[in-house]
Amino acid sequence: MLVNGPTLFADWGDFIQITVINKLRTNGTSIHWHGMQQRGTNLQDGANGVTECPIPPKGGTKVYKFRATQYGTSWYHSHFSAQYGNGVVGAIQINGPASLPYDIDLGTFPITDYYYNNNVLFNGTNVHPTTGNGKYANVTLTPGKRHRLRIINTSVENHFQLSLAGHQFTIIAADLIPVQAQTVSSLFLSVGQRLDVTIDASKTPGNYWFNATFGGSGFCGTSDNKGAAAIFHYAGAAGGLPKDPGAAPADHNCLDLTNLTPVVTRSLPVNNFIARPNNTLPVTVDVVSDAPLITWKVNGSAINVNWNKPVIDYVLTDNTSYPREENVVQISQADQWVYWLIENDPDGPFSIPHPIHLHGHDFLIVGRSPDATPLSQTRYVFDPAVDLPRLKGTNPARRDTAMLPARGWLLLAFKTDNPGAWLMHCHIAWHVSAGLSIQFLERPKDLKNSISLVDKLAFNANCLAWNLYFPALDPFPKIDSGLRLH
Ligand SMILES: [Cu+2]
Structure with a gap:
């Protein structure tokens, strides 16, 4: 079944309101508005198991509301297993100035x-x-x-x-x-x-x-x-x-x-960047003999979100005991540039390029490993003597999705100006399904304070409905990270 959703049109600055009704008989769903920064509206991000429980089937409804703070071209898709690859996807066009x-x-x-x-x-x-x-x-x-x-x-x-x-x-x-x-x-x-x-x-x-x-x-x-x-x-x-x-x-x-030049400039200091364990995200792959055969890990852990208890539930109840497999990376400081060095496993048999996508922010592409052909000759370790002078802090390319080279590294930065629980994951559906994701928990206290009573009540009501449905009434068990996207 291929069900292409309607293209959404808006003008820059518009408030957008979309009602999603899940008429499926047995699957949950959630709709993610790819690239939309959701400034102050983290609970509208549509990442099930992170910012909401899935919308239950047989008529479950969620009204998404957010503002078009950016303009250009994007898309939306289900963030629930087995759906976007079958067509639960559509385009977004937001009109605004052009260069x-x-x-x-x-x-x-x-x-x-x-x-x-x-x-x-x-x-x-x-x-x-x-x-x-x-x-x-x-x-x-x-x-x-x-x-x-x-x-x-x-x-x-x-x-x-x-x-x-x-x-x-x-x-x-x-x-x-x-x-x-x-x-x-x-x-x-x-x-x-x-x-x-x-x-x-x-x-x-x-x-x-x-x-x-x-x-x-x-x-x-x-x-x-x-x-x-x-x-x-x-x-x-x-x-x-x-x-x-x-x-x-x-x-x-x-x-x-990486030589794209944004019209609206953003620059940041790069000369003092130092790779540390708390800003380095190693991506590795485990091959095991039984299903699911391949597991992708970040920081040594494959993500496995809990549909029934999204991280927002922890935030609302001041509970900081996030399970390891939630892959939470907490960021406390406000309005600071934070740098993330993503290193791609040089030894894994499947060290292949990954399209890294971040929710809630654009990131600045500060640098990546030297391009090399064949790809096996790239260098995955950041070498400050060679690489610091190669970094670009003056208006570098800025995107929400960028390639992590095979056996290489990618250095991204964003400003902590948008409290929320934001996934950063590989956008290859099989890879996020098998764990290649983390969730940044950006300024949880500010996030909690920013959630309106209306949003909190809607969040809790939907989770109550979902928990009544899953797993007791769902004929299909959860078999992956919960974020498979396809
Ligand atoms: Cu990938």
């Missing part, structure tokens, strides 16, 4: 792996690779005009490399951050990331392939991308399939751009 003028907004353009049928869907459609059924996504360009395309990777597993035959892209926003316009011939888009680009329809009117390649299984490289394409059609030209296949997109080695 480059354009004539026509083509709107959101989600691209996703379609796991069941081993295909890639562009805006929800494609031709089946073996049967030939279905149809290509077809986007109409107006000759002579500049178009904005809002590309979203809503996959469960695959990162894409994208190109449009005969054309270039100009990147104007990454995630929800407007950037200085930068023209490129191909794009890399990890699971969870968005790129807003402009496309000038300045070529010979006709039909052009929009190509996607991917590595498969969370890896990098290029695929035999038969059928992984969409058609861009010039208005007024004859229809039909493009004749020129176009060059395959360049292989980006699973590395996203």
